Amino acid sequence: MKRFTSSDSLDAIISICQSKDEKSLKNNQVYSREFQAMIDSLEEEDYREEASQATEKKRRLSLNQVKALEKNFEVENKLEPDRKAKLSEELGLQPRQIAVWFQNRRARLKTKELERDYGLLKSSYDVLKLDYNNLEQEHEALKVQLRELKSKLSQENEESSQVATEVEEETPVSEQSKNQGLCDDVNAQLLISSPASSTTLHFTGSSSSSLSSMNWVQLSDPRTILSNAYHDHHHHQQSHFVKVEEQSLFNSDASCNFFSVDQPPTLQWYFTGQ
DNA sequence: TTGTGTTTTATTGCCTCC
DNA sequence: GGAGGCAATAAAACACAA
Numbered sequence: 001m002k003r004f005t006s007s008d009s010l011d012a013i014i015s016i017c018q019s020k021d022e023k024s025l026k027n028n029q030v031y032s033r034e035f036q037a038m039i040d041s042l043e044e045e046d047y048r049e050e051a052s053q054a055t056e057k058k059r060r061l062s063l064n065q066v067k068a069l070e071k072n073f074e075v076e077n078k079l080e081p082d083r084k085a086k087l088s089e090e091l092g093l094q095p096r097q098i099a100v101w102f103q104n105r106r107a108r109l110k111t112k113e114l115e116r117d118y119g120l121l122k123s124s125y126d127v128l129k130l131d132y133n134n135l136e137q138e139h140e141a142l143k144v145q146l147r148e149l150k151s152k153l154s155q156e157n158e159e160s161s162q163v164a165t166e167v168e169e170e171t172p173v174s175e176q177s178k179n180q181g182l183c184d185d186v187n188a189q190l191l192i193s194s195p196a197s198s199t200t201l202h203f204t205g206s207s208s209s210s211l212s213s214m215n216w217v218q219l220s221d222p223r224t225i226l227s228n229a230y231h232d233h234h235h236h237q238q239s240h241f242v243k244v245e246e247q248s249l250f251n252s253d254a255s256c257n258f259f260s261v262d263q264p265p266t267l268q269w270y271f272t273g274q
Numbered sequence: 275t276t277g278t279g280t281t282t283t284a285t286t287g288c289c290t291c292c
Numbered sequence: 293g294g295a296g297g298c299a300a301t302a303a304a305a306c307a308c309a310a
Contacts, residue, residue: 058283058304
């Protein structure tokens with residue numbers, strides 16, 4: 001626990017005595033000696049009472065005192081004993097008052113710095129949050145587009161399989177392969193733009209049943225990642241083409257074994273080429 | 275004038291350092 | 293163990309609206 005030092009107590013007494021002397025000066029010439037002695041003795045008690053109150057009463061520092069303290073605080077916010085004594089002498093304050101003032105001033109500075117740091121953190125948080133919300137919106141929009149494309153694709157697959165069944169019923173087996181080739185060339189292209197970003201998707205859906213698993217999405221936004229992607233050596237030679245495939249349809253395609261971990265590649269494409 | 279919120283001065287209790 | 297720092301708090305001083 002911190003205690004008052006002897007010098008602090010002495011300072012308090014001196015300041016009390018000073019105020020008593022000032023008051024006595026004002027009244028000294030007015031009354032007779034006996035009356036004055038009586039008054040003095042009464043006042044003595046009053047002053048003792050006042051003095052005890054004065055030690056508890058708070059007095060605001062003068063503007064000049066505060067200015068001098070502020071100036072010193074700017075130089076160094078910690079108070080060494082020498083500087084405390086010097087300031088105490090210069091400003092007519094008790095050393096303890098100087099120490100308390102510096103202590104409170106440090107506390108005020110800390111509060112201010114905390115407020116400033118909080119403001120900085122909050123503004124950077126707000127910026128991040130805005131960015132996150134934009135990305136989230138963009139993500140939602142892309143999900144919606146993906147759903148639409150998938151439904152469109154399944155719709156096309158149903159239609160093409162119906163056509164194939166009809167053709168099979170009407171056409172001899174030798175001509176089936178020709179029609180198959182024709183169907184392969186019929187591709188529907190969709191151009192999709194994301195509202196949240198400049199992402200552009202080029203979608204090509206094959207109406208052929210044999211190639212129904214091949215649906216192409218070109219991504220101009222590198223952040224977007226679509227799973228199960230691989231190159232098509234048949235129709236689209238351009239780079240950056242990524243395939244979105246329907247897992248359920250993929251099984252029938254011979255190419256699905258090409259990258260299989262369980263089975264080695266058949267190299268069928270190599271031998272048929274020769 | 276008065277009630278209320280804010281600022282300033284001062285105290286208390288705990289901790290660390292020498 | 294004394295000196296000094298800090299956090300929490302009290303209380304006086306001050307500002308200001310109603």
